[in-house]
Amino acid sequence: xxxxxxxxxxxxxxxxxxxxxxxxxxxxxxxxxxxxxxxxxxxxxxxxxxxxxxxxxxxxxxxxxxxxxxxxxxxxxxxxxxxxxxxxxxxxxxxxxxxxxxxxxxxxxxxxxxxxxxxxxxxxxxxxxxxxxxxxxxxxxxxxxxxxxxxxxxxxxxxxxxxxxxxxxxxxxxxxxxxxxxxxxxxxxxxxxxxxxxxxxxxxxxxxxxxxxxxxxxxxxxxxxxxxxxxxxxxxxxxxxxxxxxxxxxxxxxxxxxxxxxxxxxxxxxxxxxxxxxxxxxxxxxxxxxxxxxxxxxxxxxxxxxxxxxxxxxxxxxxxxxxxxxxxxxxxxxxxxxxxx
Amino acid sequence: xxxxxxxxxxxxxxxxxxxxxxxxxxxxxxxxxxxxxxxxxxxxxxxxxxxxxxxxxxxxxxxxxxxxxxxxxxxxxxxxxxxxxxxxxxxxxxxxxxxxxxxxxxxxxxxxxxxxxxxxxxxxxxxxxxxxxxxxxxxxxxxxxxxxxxxxxxxxxxxxxxxxxxxxxxxxxxxxxxxxxxxxxxxxxxxxxxxxxxxxxxxxxxxxxxxxxxxxxxxxxxxxxxxxxxxxxxxxxxxxxxxxxxxxxxxxxxxxxxxxxxxxxxxxxxxxxxxxxxxxxxxxxxxxxxxxxxxxxxxxxxxxxxxxxxxxxxxxxxxxxxxxxxxxxxxxxxxxxxxxx
Numbered sequence: 001x002x003x004x005x006x007x008x009x010x011x012x013x014x015x016x017x018x019x020x021x022x023x024x025x026x027x028x029x030x031x032x033x034x035x036x037x038x039x040x041x042x043x044x045x046x047x048x049x050x051x052x053x054x055x056x057x058x059x060x061x062x063x064x065x066x067x068x069x070x071x072x073x074x075x076x077x078x079x080x081x082x083x084x085x086x087x088x089x090x091x092x093x094x095x096x097x098x099x100x101x102x103x104x105x106x107x108x109x110x111x112x113x114x115x116x117x118x119x120x121x122x123x124x125x126x127x128x129x130x131x132x133x134x135x136x137x138x139x140x141x142x143x144x145x146x147x148x149x150x151x152x153x154x155x156x157x158x159x160x161x162x163x164x165x166x167x168x169x170x171x172x173x174x175x176x177x178x179x180x181x182x183x184x185x186x187x188x189x190x191x192x193x194x195x196x197x198x199x200x201x202x203x204x205x206x207x208x209x210x211x212x213x214x215x216x217x218x219x220x221x222x223x224x225x226x227x228x229x230x231x232x233x234x235x236x237x238x239x240x241x242x243x244x245x246x247x248x249x250x251x252x253x254x255x256x257x258x259x260x261x262x263x264x265x266x267x268x269x270x271x272x273x274x275x276x277x278x279x280x281x282x283x284x285x286x287x288x289x290x291x292x293x294x295x296x297x298x299x300x301x302x303x304x305x306x307x308x309x310x311x312x313x314x315x316x317x318x319x320x321x322x323x324x325x326x327x328x329x330x331x332x333x334x335x336x337x338x339x340x341x
Numbered sequence: 342x343x344x345x346x347x348x349x350x351x352x353x354x355x356x357x358x359x360x361x362x363x364x365x366x367x368x369x370x371x372x373x374x375x376x377x378x379x380x381x382x383x384x385x386x387x388x389x390x391x392x393x394x395x396x397x398x399x400x401x402x403x404x405x406x407x408x409x410x411x412x413x414x415x416x417x418x419x420x421x422x423x424x425x426x427x428x429x430x431x432x433x434x435x436x437x438x439x440x441x442x443x444x445x446x447x448x449x450x451x452x453x454x455x456x457x458x459x460x461x462x463x464x465x466x467x468x469x470x471x472x473x474x475x476x477x478x479x480x481x482x483x484x485x486x487x488x489x490x491x492x493x494x495x496x497x498x499x500x501x502x503x504x505x506x507x508x509x510x511x512x513x514x515x516x517x518x519x520x521x522x523x524x525x526x527x528x529x530x531x532x533x534x535x536x537x538x539x540x541x542x543x544x545x546x547x548x549x550x551x552x553x554x555x556x557x558x559x560x561x562x563x564x565x566x567x568x569x570x571x572x573x574x575x576x577x578x579x580x581x582x583x584x585x586x587x588x589x590x591x592x593x594x595x596x597x598x599x600x601x602x603x604x605x606x607x608x609x610x611x612x613x614x615x616x617x618x619x620x621x622x623x624x625x626x627x628x629x630x631x632x633x634x635x636x637x638x639x640x641x642x643x644x645x646x647x648x649x650x651x652x653x654x655x656x657x658x659x660x661x662x663x664x665x666x667x668x669x670x671x672x673x674x675x676x677x678x679x680x681x682x
Contacts, residue, residue, distance in 0.1 A: 266538075
């Protein structure tokens with residue numbers, strides 16, 4: 001999911017927007033290191049933000065207490081009760097029950113997050129996987145509006161994704177359809193954080209770009225000194241360090257970026273062939289740091305996908321940091337509408 | 342799609358079955374070298390088969406004339422008019438109009454197959470991609486009955502596939518969703534027949550297994566003599582030759598099969614992660630020739646997919662040679678029912 005660089009503090013995001021909170025939904029994005037919540041209007045505008053750093057070591061109880069702090073800050077600001085609450089989590093989620101089945105970065109298994117938030121905050125709480133939430137945001141309010149067959153690819157520290165087919169967000173057998181980060185793109189390749197080898201994420205995920213860069217620095221005498229200086233220490237080199245050094249003309253960073261682009265295009269050509277979307281939307285922190293990736297993917301899709309799948313539009317996401325939170329809010333609003341009809 | 346070894350002649354397939362043709366649908370499978378048609382009952386049983394060899398060089402007019410011969414032979418056998426006609430084609434098809442958009446092996450572009458068959462034969466004609474038809478057969482009448490999130494993988498000369506999500510066969514933007522044969526599994530790898538490099542099909546498709554075997558024979562002095570003898574000539578070595586030699590204990594065939602299994606499992610682990618089916622159905626001629634592939638894929642999915650996607654059932658298809666034809670008939674029957682309701 002997108003790297004999130006927002007300050008962990010509260011701010012009124014759109015001073016000009018009216019906080020008619022009777023029309024707002026509370027959106028929450030629960031990541032591995034931070035929770036962000038906001039009051040979100042029907043058009044996806046976030047009216048008031050509240051953020052908190054969190055520590056996975058605190059366990060579900062401690063983390064949920066921090067989530068409640070951020071949420072209550074927004075609720076205090078609202079004039080009336082929001083219509084509903086939507087929560088995005090970097091996890092496998094059962095959206096029907098609101099249970100977090102598995103959140104590797106939080107170390108959670110089977111946590112009844114939706115029920116616990118509903119008990120504390122009242123009202124309808126809708127919990128959803130963050131890539132799926134971001135997909136919904138782009139489909140309903142972003143670049144993908146009106147497109148009924150699209151794929152959203154979240155290029156961040158990890159790689160996530162999700163698809164809309166025939167005007168429906170797909171779930172799959174266990175709500176993980178579209179998790180293309182763990183497609184094998186290098187048979188017998190690098191070990192991934194998951195049980196597989198050679199995954200897309202093991203080459204192009206932010207953590208993997210950083211890992212590949214650190215290996216190159218370590219193995220080549222003198223090379224990459226600029227990268228280490230920029231980061232402060234070898235261990236502190238991240239994908240963002242690499243992208244900044246690339247834009248400053250650093251040769252090692254250029255090599256890492258070129259290789260990354262090759263893996264990215266090889267993966268996305270396969271994804272467009274296999275999922276056959278009308279539109280491929282690229283979002284997440286890596287695209288924010290390297291917007292050059294978007295035309296590179298577009299060129300590869302045109303040249304190397306099978307026609308007519310090769311005609312898919314390739315575009316940048318509208319939402320960056322807020323994608324998952326806005327999408328969770330929009331999904332909660334949508335579900336509310338569904339239950340009223 | 343599955344390799345088809347059926348004789349290109351007519352036969353009464355189920356002498357005991359009643360040819361109550363008022364309940365039958367005419368199914369047609371139009372491949373690159375052969376057309377097979379049959380009268381198909383509601384349970385997927387084919388009552389009467391008729392086959393014809395065909396030559397893509399004859400062009401759409403000549404090929405369609407051959408299709409009509411095969412179809413009329415079945416219609417002559419029937420007591421009454423079948424309910425409908427379903428046609429599976431190894432091609433990109435627009436199922437709404439019955440137009441074949443692109444059939445690489447037939448050399449067709451934009452051929453109004455459905456309309457031309459309807460003009461000649463009368464009645465409702467439903468044209469569909471063959472992998473999609475086979476998926477429908479397995480979902481409605483085969484191993485996947487009652488499963489609403491499944492992936493069908495057709496391992497034949499080429500590799501095709503298609504998925505059911507939320508109880509619907511997915512189409513994608515241009516009716517090609519599920520074409521996983523052109524997922525990149527070896528970044529920078531072997532050239533595929535498509536415009537991409539390193540595709541799943543370029544390693545595991547029947548043509549690619551044969552190509553890899555012939556390269557190994559050519560490059561290793563003395564090795565593979567048994568394979569060449571078995572096939573009659575180096576150019577005649579096929580995937581089937583390799584599988585038979587493997588089962589006879591040939592060392593080179595063993596190496597090719599072991600490598601193929603590695604590429605197959607690397608690809609299917611990615612497919613199960615990305616599509617997250619409850620069930621993965623393996624069909625096509627390669628599975629018929631190497632049933633050992635099914636437990637190998639199952640073991641890889643359990644060990645290397647992300648939980649809980651790793652719980653997907655991995656099974657063999659019910660239908661082998663007839664899968665696409667039976668599925669096209671079942672789809673035509675289903676559409677008829679839909680239009681009546």
